[in-house]
Amino acid sequence: MLEAKKQAVAKALLFFLPIGPKAKTKMRRHRCHQAVRSESETESETDTETMRCISCKEEYGARDAGTCKECYEEASETEEELKREIEDLKAKVAFLRFWSPLDHAHRGSTSPGPFFPDVVLVASDDGSPGLPPVPVPSHKAVLASRSPVFKAMLENEMEESRSGTIKISDVSYDALRAFVNYLYTAEAWLDEQMACDLLVLAEKYQVKHLKGYCEKFLVSKLNWDNSLMSYAFAHQHNAKLVLDAALCLITDNMDKLTKREEYMELVEKDPRLVVEIYEAYLSKQVNTAAHKDSSVKS
Amino acid sequence: MLEAKKQAVAKALLFFLPIGPKAKTKMRRHRCHQAVRSESETESETDTETMRCISCKEEYGARDAGTCKECYEEASETEEELKREIEDLKAKVAFLRFWSPLDHAHRGSTSPGPFFPDVVLVASDDGSPGLPPVPVPSHKAVLASRSPVFKAMLENEMEESRSGTIKISDVSYDALRAFVNYLYTAEAWLDEQMACDLLVLAEKYQVKHLKGYCEKFLVSKLNWDNSLMSYAFAHQHNAKLVLDAALCLITDNMDKLTKREEYMELVEKDPRLVVEIYEAYLSKQVNTAAHKDSSVKS
Numbered sequence: 001m002l003e004a005k006k007q008a009v010a011k012a013l014l015f016f017l018p019i020g021p022k023a024k025t026k027m028r029r030h031r032c033h034q035a036v037r038s039e040s041e042t043e044s045e046t047d048t049e050t051m052r053c054i055s056c057k058e059e060y061g062a063r064d065a066g067t068c069k070e071c072y073e074e075a076s077e078t079e080e081e082l083k084r085e086i087e088d089l090k091a092k093v094a095f096l097r098f099w100s101p102l103d104h105a106h107r108g109s110t111s112p113g114p115f116f117p118d119v120v121l122v123a124s125d126d127g128s129p130g131l132p133p134v135p136v137p138s139h140k141a142v143l144a145s146r147s148p149v150f151k152a153m154l155e156n157e158m159e160e161s162r163s164g165t166i167k168i169s170d171v172s173y174d175a176l177r178a179f180v181n182y183l184y185t186a187e188a189w190l191d192e193q194m195a196c197d198l199l200v201l202a203e204k205y206q207v208k209h210l211k212g213y214c215e216k217f218l219v220s221k222l223n224w225d226n227s228l229m230s231y232a233f234a235h236q237h238n239a240k241l242v243l244d245a246a247l248c249l250i251t252d253n254m255d256k257l258t259k260r261e262e263y264m265e266l267v268e269k270d271p272r273l274v275v276e277i278y279e280a281y282l283s284k285q286v287n288t289a290a291h292k293d294s295s296v297k298s
Numbered sequence: 299m300l301e302a303k304k305q306a307v308a309k310a311l312l313f314f315l316p317i318g319p320k321a322k323t324k325m326r327r328h329r330c331h332q333a334v335r336s337e338s339e340t341e342s343e344t345d346t347e348t349m350r351c352i353s354c355k356e357e358y359g360a361r362d363a364g365t366c367k368e369c370y371e372e373a374s375e376t377e378e379e380l381k382r383e384i385e386d387l388k389a390k391v392a393f394l395r396f397w398s399p400l401d402h403a404h405r406g407s408t409s410p411g412p413f414f415p416d417v418v419l420v421a422s423d424d425g426s427p428g429l430p431p432v433p434v435p436s437h438k439a440v441l442a443s444r445s446p447v448f449k450a451m452l453e454n455e456m457e458e459s460r461s462g463t464i465k466i467s468d469v470s471y472d473a474l475r476a477f478v479n480y481l482y483t484a485e486a487w488l489d490e491q492m493a494c495d496l497l498v499l500a501e502k503y504q505v506k507h508l509k510g511y512c513e514k515f516l517v518s519k520l521n522w523d524n525s526l527m528s529y530a531f532a533h534q535h536n537a538k539l540v541l542d543a544a545l546c547l548i549t550d551n552m553d554k555l556t557k558r559e560e561y562m563e564l565v566e567k568d569p570r571l572v573v574e575i576y577e578a579y580l581s582k583q584v585n586t587a588a589h590k591d592s593s594v595k596s
Contacts, residue, residue, distance in 0.1 A: 051349060051363035055373070060366035065349035068356060072364030075353070075373055082380040089387035092484050095507040096394035098443050116416060116438040116452070139439050140414040145396050154414070186390050209393040 098142065098184035119143065119154075119161075123176040124169040134173055135165070136180050146183040147205040171201060182210050190217045192226075196233060203237050215241040222249055228262040235273055251281040396440065396482035417441065417452075421474040422467040432471055433463070434478050444481040445503040469499060480508050488515045490524075494531060501535050513539040520547060526560040533571055549579040 050059040054072055067075065099115075120135035140161070143150035153160050160166045168176055175197035182188045186209065188198060195214045202211035219242055222230055227249045234242035250257060257263055257277070267274050348357040352370055365373065397413075418433035438459070441448035451458050458464045466474055473495035480486045484507065486496060493512045500509035517540055520528055525547045532540035548555060555561055555575075565572050 051360050051366075053366040053369055054363065055365040055369035058366060062349045064367045065352065066367045066370030067353045067364040068349075068351035068358035069362045069364045071351055071353035075377070079373070079377060079380065082377065082384065086380065086383055086387065089384065089391060091507060091510075093387060093390050093394060095444070096391060096396070096484050098394070098439075115442065118414060118416060139437065141396075141437050141439070144413065146393070186394050209389060212389075 093186070097186065115139075119164050119166060121166045121168055121176060121180060123171050123173045124167050125171070136173075136176055138180055138183075142183055147207050149205040168201070171197065175201065179210075182213075183207065188213065190214065192218070192221055195221075199239060200237055203239070211239070212241070215239050218242045219245045222246060224249065224253060224256075227253075228260060228266060231277070232266060232270065232273055235276075247277065247280050250277055251284050254281055391484070395484065413437075417458075417462050417464060419464045419466055419474060419478060421469050421471045422465050423469070434471075434474055436478055436481075440481055445505050447503040466499070469495065473499065477508075480511075481505065486511065488512065490516065490519055493519075497537060498535055501537070509537070510539070513537050516540045517543045520544060522547065522551060522554070525551075526558060526564060529575070530564060530568065530571055533574075545575065545578050548575055549582050552579055 050061045051065075052059050053066070054069065060066075066072075115137070117137035117139055119140045120137050122133045122135050124133070140150075140154050143166075144154050145151075150166075153166070155161075171179075175194065178188050178194060179198055179201045182198065188194070188210070190198070190213075195217045199211055199214035199218070201207070202214060218230060218234075218239070222242070222245050227246045230242055231246035231250060233239070234246060263274070348359045349363075350357055351364070352367065358364075364370075413435070415435035415437055417438050418435050420431045420433050422431070438448075438452050441464075442452050443449075448464075451464070453459075469477075473492065476486050476492060477496055477499045480496065486492070486508070488496070488511075493515045497509055497512035497516070499505070500512060516528060516532075516537070520540070520543050525544045528540055529544035529548060531537070532544055561572070
């Protein structure tokens with residue numbers, strides 16, 4: 001009996017002896033293993049395990065788990081491929097981009113530079129009193145390739161094609177110059193005025209790419225103060241992107257609307273547009289109500 | 299003394315008692331936490347913890363840790379931005395891309411279509427016996443914009459500019475047609491023959507973008523059988539990309555080299571090129587040796 005006790009003590013004492021680190025680690029690993037495999041655990045428990053993020057080098061737990069190494073590496077490869085594709089496309093743009101004949105044409109000089117133009121465009125209301133309008137040299141092939149309107153005009157041997165001069169009405173020399181330049185380079189320096197002028201030309205001559213470019217710019221410049229004017233302008237020139245953005249901004253601020261001077265003017269000048277604002281506002285309210293309803297039900 | 303023993307046994311016995319699951323888990327969590335924080339541990343130890351990958355939904359351990367959730371989300375945003383940029387660039391390419399005047403020109407007809415060409419190119423050795431060479435209609439402005447050689451030719455009022463006909467020697471009608479088409483569209487359908495023909499034209503008229511396009515294609519088609527011919531061709535037409543790739547392939551298979559028929563021919567026709575192969579091989583061996591050396595030292 002005493003012998004049995006002795007043995008029990010001997011066994012028991014083992015637990016008081018210091019255990020070597022290796023042994024400890026083994027126990028720990030074993031238990032961690034269980035901790036992970038066991039299905040019964042709640043997130044808060046597994047969340048205490050942490051890993052180090054390859055990207056930000058911070059430790060993270062299960063709740064903040066992103067991707068495994070393999071997926072991370074795949075994603076990085078994809079990113080590299082996309083960047084390569086962008087480089088290729090930029091090189092293609094640089095190759096296809098024409099130097100504009102205007103690089104060599106200066107205001108007050110009709111020299112088109114050594115670029116063999118076969119047509120000139122003239123701004124019918126060039127804003128320089130006294131001076132004759134300055135022709136903007138161009139190529140029929142470029143105009144026809146960028147604008148179906150020019151294409152029809154030039155193919156059908158209209159007066160413009162025969163005379164080699166295309167008159168553009170209601171546009172300044174600078175806007176016309178920027179317009180032609182865009183047809184060659186797909187680039188334009190924009191402020192709000194120029195964006196409006198070019199949008200009008202793009203709409204008139206059906207240069208979709210330029211129209212989209214101007215619309216994006218105008219949307220980025222939208223604010224409460226210019227929203228009503230932008231709305232009316234977009235309406236007049238069929239600029240859907242700007243129209244929707246402006247309408248959204250206006251219908252979000254209906255309480256302030258009627259106090260605006262431009263509002264009174266619009267009611268005077270074009271009440272139909274004002275009606276459309278109220279209609280948009282109404283349908284917005286209906287939609288919001290319906291949405292609230294459904295979210296309450298669900 | 300016996301009392302002391304009794305107490306010891308009592309304490310010791312605690313370790314034999316079954317411990318409740320909660321308590322177990324607590325211990326486990328505590329130890330796992332240590333396991334991660336402790337710097338002293340090896341990878342294989344922390345590797346036993348697992349998380350679930352957002353992307354592939356698989357469980358992964360520390361050794362396979364990728365990114366945390368935040369970095370994963372950032373990466374996804376970047377990918378979206380890159381894709382948007384690609385869309386914009388593709389739209390720009392589509393806008394700048396010219397329709398080729400050849401879309402309307404058919405072999406055997408000189409009608410250039412309604413695209414106002416002001417110059418024609420003629421393949422001096424058009425491969426159709428009996429028939430006169432078919433002119434390829436084009437625009438001085440396009441040729442000059444894509445190739446500095448054409449630019450100089452046309453600006454300096456050389457014979458070509460006056461006559462409006464540019465003779466291109468040592469080229470088939472199909473190659474010339476593809477060449478002009480590329481100047482308008484930055485696109486070409488390539489097989490190995492066409493890639494070689496276009497590379498020669500691109501080199502002659504300094505159309506870098508086309509040359510790079512052909513070189514990439516030829517590199518993708520490189521193999522042991524065409525490596526020597528590709529090497530000689532690349533040498534002749536200054537195609538560095540193809541040259542380096544071919545040289546690398548050849549110097550990796552020097553043992554088989556001298557048995558090749560093309561090798562004998564090259565020794566006959568242009569021994570300097572063969573010397574360059576051996577020089578490249580030699581410097582490769584030296585570099586490899588140096589690399590081995592340094593990796594042994596470090």
